Amino acid sequence: MSGVVPTAPEQPAGEMENQTKAPDPRPDAPPEYNSHFLPGPPGTAVPPPTGYPGGLPMGYYSPQQPSTFPLYQPVGGTHPVRYQPGKYPMPNQSVPITWMPGPTPMANCPPGLEYLVQLDNIHVLQHFEPLEMMTCFETNNRYDIKNNSDQMVYIVTEDTDDFTRNAYRTLRPFVLRVTDCMGREIMTMQRPFRCTCCCFCCPSARQELEVQCPPGVTIGFVAEHWNLCRAVYSIQNEKKENVMRVRGPCSTYGCGSDSVFEVKSLDGVSNIGSIIRKWNGLLSAMADADHFDIHFPLDLDVKMKAMIFGACFLIDFMYFERSPPQRSR
Secondary structure, X not given: OOOOOOOOOOXXXXXXXXXXXXXXXXXXXXXXXXXXXXXXXXXXXXXXXXXXXXXXXXXXXXXXXXXXXXXXXXXXOOOOOOOOOOOOOOOOOOOOOOEOOOOOOOOOOOOOXXXXXOOOEEEEEEOOOHHHHHHOOOOOOEEEEEOOOOXXXXXXXXXXXXXXXXXXXXXXXXXXXXXXXXXXXEEEEEEOOOOOOOOOOOHHHOOEEEEEOOOOOEEEEEEEEOOOOOOEEEEEEOOOOEEEEEEOOOOOOOOOOOEEEEEEOOOOOOEEEEEEEEOOOHHHHHOOOOEEEEEOOOOOOHHHHHHHHHXXXXXXXXXXXXXXXXXXX
């Protein structure tokens, strides 16, 4: 019949799948494969396409493994390199802190001071606050307390309102809160306001620091003594009875060298320990980033260790605390 176009006889579907296509004459053409491949039971391996000896070119994946599309082909290995969670800190994650192992509770030792029982030397590192230098706004001081193994022992944070800090500056009354690795406040140090306009020999003008451990229970005081040439303090127990003395250098500024405050017995003969303000070069001269080394005997009463520890902060505020310069209006 005219107008009827002859068609090729239909072949079974199975025979069409068994037919292999002729290799593409273009050597640079990518291999043909079904981009909408659905995962199914594993079949027979397909030989690599003609023109690509040894496998597929870079950037193509095999139809036998449709579940993964590699971003790149690894060189010299069969497994892709993957990101390991936890190995690299994310931008919103803080750097992990290594804490000193927590000791067991001890008898006749205030809770939280068990760390000091095991130590004869601690480092007090003040945080550098660039905001103070840029804005001339006094912020709360923060300190890290570490041992010789660079393990964190305590964190000390100042708790003073903005008005008091910026109105009274270095003469401000303050409260320092000492916390351990569990975030518990194990010690509190308080400095009341003392008017310095009076005569220096007047008791009401002398600086004083009260140490409480645990908070609310006073274990001692650090009291300033008037001296014409050097810094002198007495470390007292809870009854305000003198136990030890702290004797500072003639020049407390210590430009270019360390400032050593010796902790001595009441008679001044025995040397018990020391509080050393380390010189950190230009950072010590221009910014509040002090570094103190505190030394005391290992077998010293733990409450007296805490009192020497507290004396360090009164010394810091009186001689090494620098308020940002106020802008002239």
